[in-house]
Amino acid sequence: MKNSKAELIVDVAQRLFAKYGFKKTTIDEIAHSAHIAKGSIYYYFGSKEDIFRAVLDKENRLWSQKVREVINRASTPQEKLRAYLVTRTKYLSKLTNFYSALREEYLEHYAFIENIRKRYFREEIEIVKAILEEGVKKGIFKVEELGLMAFVIVAALKGLEYPWTMEIPMPDIEKSIDFLLKMSFNGLLKK
Template identity: 45%
Template structure:
């Protein structure tokens, strides 16, 4: 990582915190510049404009969430446990980025419809593929009996998203994991051979 990339990283890190607290519109370039310890105009040496920084922050966040989820799935041995790992890891990661998540998907989603929508859509598709691949693996190894994996993963994702609100308001992670366990107990007995 060369010098420019390091500086970019620094700016991105402070921008992440400030955006998380204030959102896109209420964050000023000078806020970021001051926090990063550089002049306001220097920011434009690294990024095209404010939205460019915001986009980079969001993309970094999304990528980190993806990586965490993938890692926890890979660490799980069986398809059943992979599914559980996916749900729990997703839940935890979302809680970690809850602040910026609120700004992106609630406060200001109207103004920046286009590219936020695209990021969201891409992310949703990636999750769908992930779940579908877990299900396929389960079918191949003979533990799941599913006719249409992509349909099943769609249903699973819809279910998870339906629980999002409940998870967002709860503070007891252990209880959430227990609830997830219960959910999957029912789900597994519906699809297991």
């Protein structure tokens, strides 16, 4: 038995949320699509928000796994940082629900979505922090305040996401990242 009922619900909900968004997807639809009664859903989940959280968690686990995998495969801290930046950005747009929930759907700003957003923001900072830490330990990076540095990097990344929301013609994302990295490593100043 590879799929428990709870997983089935999450899978179905994932598809529907992706298509219609959180608000427009109804529990009845989910139940119907999953060929179970509505009551069954509430046997496994406490609320609609709970289901959504489960979907987001699933997508985030996938993203997190992929990102960590790519980071581990890279050998130097520089490569790790680059691998992280490129992968996280490319992969993020594939996580339909995660992405739209944290960007578009926040028009409605549900409190629970805000919380999820914060949690993942912190998670990203932790990932970057770990990379920087390794770099410092290996004597490759020179960073005084790890936490702040990680914060600034992640915040800057968010900034790179922003323009394409605004439909400003944006230079190719990967090029921008490579550029940001090159500058980060070597600095602006002429040697």
